[in-house]
Amino acid sequence: MTLVDNLRTVWRYRVLIQNLVSRELKARYRGTILGFLWSFLNPLLLMIVYTVVFGLILNPRDEAIGATPWLYSLYMFCGILPWTWFSSSLLESANVLMINGNLIKKILFPAEVLPVVTVTANLIHFFLGLPILLLFIPIMGKTFTPYILLLPLVVLVQYVFTLGFSLLISALTVHFRDIKDILSNVMIFWFFSTPIIYSLKMEVLQRFKIVKLLLNLNPMTHIIEGYHACFFYGSLIPWKRLSVTLIVSLVLFAFGYTVFDRLRDSFPEEV
Amino acid sequence: MVAIDVDGVSRIYQKYSARHRFSTFKSALVRGDLFRTLRADEVVAALDDVTFKVEKGRTFGVIGENGSGKSTLLKLVAGISKPTSGRIAVEGKVSALIELGAGFHPEISGRENVFINGIMLGLSKKEIQQKFDEIVRFAELEDFIDAPVKTYSSGMYMRLGFSVAINVNPDILLIDEVLAVGDAAFIPKCLDRIDDFRRRKKTILFVSHDLSTVEKVCDRVVWLKSGKVMTIGEPKRVVDAYLQDVAAKQEQSFARAREERQAAAQTFEEERRENRWGLREVEIKRVTLRNLAGQEKHVYAPDEGMVIEFEVESYSKINDFVFGIGVFNSQGISCYGTNTSLEEFEPRLIQGQGRVACRIERLNLVNGTYYLDVAVHKKDGYPYDYHRNLYSFLVTSTLKDVGVARLPHHWEFSPGIDIKAPRKE
Numbered sequence: 001m002t003l004v005d006n007l008r009t010v011w012r013y014r015v016l017i018q019n020l021v022s023r024e025l026k027a028r029y030r031g032t033i034l035g036f037l038w039s040f041l042n043p044l045l046l047m048i049v050y051t052v053v054f055g056l057i058l059n060p061r062d063e064a065i066g067a068t069p070w071l072y073s074l075y076m077f078c079g080i081l082p083w084t085w086f087s088s089s090l091l092e093s094a095n096v097l098m099i100n101g102n103l104i105k106k107i108l109f110p111a112e113v114l115p116v117v118t119v120t121a122n123l124i125h126f127f128l129g130l131p132i133l134l135l136f137i138p139i140m141g142k143t144f145t146p147y148i149l150l151l152p153l154v155v156l157v158q159y160v161f162t163l164g165f166s167l168l169i170s171a172l173t174v175h176f177r178d179i180k181d182i183l184s185n186v187m188i189f190w191f192f193s194t195p196i197i198y199s200l201k202m203e204v205l206q207r208f209k210i211v212k213l214l215l216n217l218n219p220m221t222h223i224i225e226g227y228h229a230c231f232f233y234g235s236l237i238p239w240k241r242l243s244v245t246l247i248v249s250l251v252l253f254a255f256g257y258t259v260f261d262r263l264r265d266s267f268p269e270e271v
Numbered sequence: 272m273v274a275i276d277v278d279g280v281s282r283i284y285q286k287y288s289a290r291h292r293f294s295t296f297k298s299a300l301v302r303g304d305l306f307r308t309l310r311a312d313e314v315v316a317a318l319d320d321v322t323f324k325v326e327k328g329r330t331f332g333v334i335g336e337n338g339s340g341k342s343t344l345l346k347l348v349a350g351i352s353k354p355t356s357g358r359i360a361v362e363g364k365v366s367a368l369i370e371l372g373a374g375f376h377p378e379i380s381g382r383e384n385v386f387i388n389g390i391m392l393g394l395s396k397k398e399i400q401q402k403f404d405e406i407v408r409f410a411e412l413e414d415f416i417d418a419p420v421k422t423y424s425s426g427m428y429m430r431l432g433f434s435v436a437i438n439v440n441p442d443i444l445l446i447d448e449v450l451a452v453g454d455a456a457f458i459p460k461c462l463d464r465i466d467d468f469r470r471r472k473k474t475i476l477f478v479s480h481d482l483s484t485v486e487k488v489c490d491r492v493v494w495l496k497s498g499k500v501m502t503i504g505e506p507k508r509v510v511d512a513y514l515q516d517v518a519a520k521q522e523q524s525f526a527r528a529r530e531e532r533q534a535a536a537q538t539f540e541e542e543r544r545e546n547r548w549g550l551r552e553v554e555i556k557r558v559t560l561r562n563l564a565g566q567e568k569h570v571y572a573p574d575e576g577m578v579i580e581f582e583v584e585s586y587s588k589i590n591d592f593v594f595g596i597g598v599f600n601s602q603g604i605s606c607y608g609t610n611t612s613l614e615e616f617e618p619r620l621i622q623g624q625g626r627v628a629c630r631i632e633r634l635n636l637v638n639g640t641y642y643l644d645v646a647v648h649k650k651d652g653y654p655y656d657y658h659r660n661l662y663s664f665l666v667t668s669t670l671k672d673v674g675v676a677r678l679p680h681h682w683e684f685s686p687g688i689d690i691k692a693p694r695k696e
Contacts, residue, residue, distance in 0.1 A: 019386060023387055030378040030379060031378070102373050106367070108350045108351050265352070265353050
């Protein structure tokens with residue numbers, strides 16, 4: 001099986017991946033005074049803005065999310081953090097082979113290392129944002145439940161899904177540069193098609209069955225719902241739906257990797 | 272034992288036009304035939320049925336003009352791209368010095384870049400730690416290794432890249448024209464390292480435009496021309512064949528430039544007058560440069576001879592006339608000038624048509640373009656017809672001596688001095 005062989009090769013290059021990820025993270029804040037602190041500051045500032053806008057000004061109230069308006073900002077933050085991981089991974093993947101064209105042209109190494117690095121670096125970034133979220137959960141009056149320990153499973157599903165998509169996007173963008181622009185528009189649409197700023201439990205959605213069905217067909221819905229379960233509701237993750245999502249993710253991953261593998265030989269001359 | 276076996280290798284590159292790309296994108300979306308439509312209709316063969324073997328421990332040179340497929344060949348041997356047809360077998364660990372510091376990230380320090388670059392080139396973290404000091408010392412970057420690479424000069428960048436690549440300790444080293452950027456102190460150091468590799472019986476594939484280095488370091492040389500193998504064999508022989516081909520090409524472009532200049536001169540009479548003056552009581556009608564065998568030529572080797580031949584016509588009986596020539600290099604420095612008066616020829620009479628030839632037995636000039644003055648004038652300097660820099664020729668060779676002229680010389684050493692003479696035919 002070529003897929004297995006390829007995975008084995010990537011595993012052999014894990015030290016390189018590790019170094020490239022740390023290079024990516026270091027380079028991101030190189031030259032800034034606060035350095036890594038920005039990884040905490042960015043989500044913190046975001047959280048404060050949400051709290052002020054949605055807690056004080058807009059003041060949305062919905063049974064599905066909670067009684068106090070403060071909770072809405074927490075709810076939104078639970079979804080925004082993993083969404084940022086997903087969307088920046090994809091948007092960066094669209095460019096990653098071209099940006100590193102010099103490497104692909106001059107050095108022999110498996111090119112899939114590059115999208116893997118992109119997704120992983122953004123994962124680390126996501127992790128760095130988690131302390132702020134964990135800090136605000138008790139502040140906003142929510143409590144931790146043992147179900148939060150299931151978080152790694154949700155992260156795993158999202159990782160496989162994101163990586164599969166990234167491989168596909170990065171390989172195709174080499175040939176069709178338009179994808180980069182299409183993608184940035186699709187991501188906005190996708191953001192609103194995922195229950196991040198609203199909840200699946202909202203009453204209005206119960207009336208429009210067809211909309212709810214469409215939302216359920218979106219794999220990101222179940223992944224984000226998983227995070228909501230872990231952080232916000234403190235309930236068991238929707239494991240049946242997440243299992244199906246994992247299977248879908250694995251299929252996507254296999255498909256994305258196959259496309260990547262078939263286009264691989266064209267990279268050195270096309271990037 | 273064979274280290275590199277290239278067997279009937281071709282590499283076809285595809286040319287996608289912008290329009291073609293658009294139609295494939297559309298058809299890929301509409302018909303879903305992504306892989307099929309990616310095949311382009313226009314193709315260029317960068318390599319065409321190339322076959323050669325490199326024995327283990329040998330240094331193999333690749334020469335050829337720009338675009339002859341040298342770098343493509345190296346990329347195929349390195350495994351970076353795949354041949355369209357044919358087979359390449361490589362025995363041992365390969366390190367390619369195709370572009371130095373290709374993987375360097377400008378924002379992070381030299382130290383971190385050494386680690387990442389080293390890992391990419393196939394070293395383990397532990398190996399890099401062991402070799403780190405040596406890498407830095409060789410690159411002469413002890414004071415700057417913790418500074419971000421973006422602050423490096425291009426020389427520092429290149430030195431660090433070379434130092435990492437050479438310390439990978441491969442069985443096969445691929446070198447692509449990378450020495451061209453080093454300074455006068457660093458290049459000999461690199462060449463020393465390459466010599467060291469040869470002594471340790473490692474295989475080297477060496478691509479360079481520096482023909483004298485190729486002749487010096489290579490055991491065998493292949494000459495590629497538009498993707499095809501022209502000859503493979505002894506360095507001296509192949510380099511000479513290549514130089515002859517280049518000379519023939521230069522000859523053509525020289526002739527073309529001359530034609531163009533003549534055509535232009537007819538249009539711009541003004542400009543022509545600037546470089547030619549005199550009332551033409553005696554006219555120089557035509558000047559030809561020939562080698563000693565009588566062939567018309569514009570590209571010469573330094574040890575070749577040249578005949579400057581001019582056809583003259585005098586429209587009346589004239590008894591005061593001097594023929595002169597002057598050779599100038601591209602900086603306008605006079606390399607040599609003489610005339611019949613300086614050499615104490617006594618003019619008696621010139622009338623009607625005639626022919627004058629100045630035969631130079633050996634040019635003894637260094638490499639470069641030379642311009643020729645040809646004139647006929649009175650003894651007191653009054654010009655009949657003066658042609659200034661209207662003719663030019665080229666001197667090329669693998670020798671790199673400098674100056675205005677090559678003084679005939681040879682070297683002698685007392686027996687106590689151990690020095691190896693260059694390889695000569």
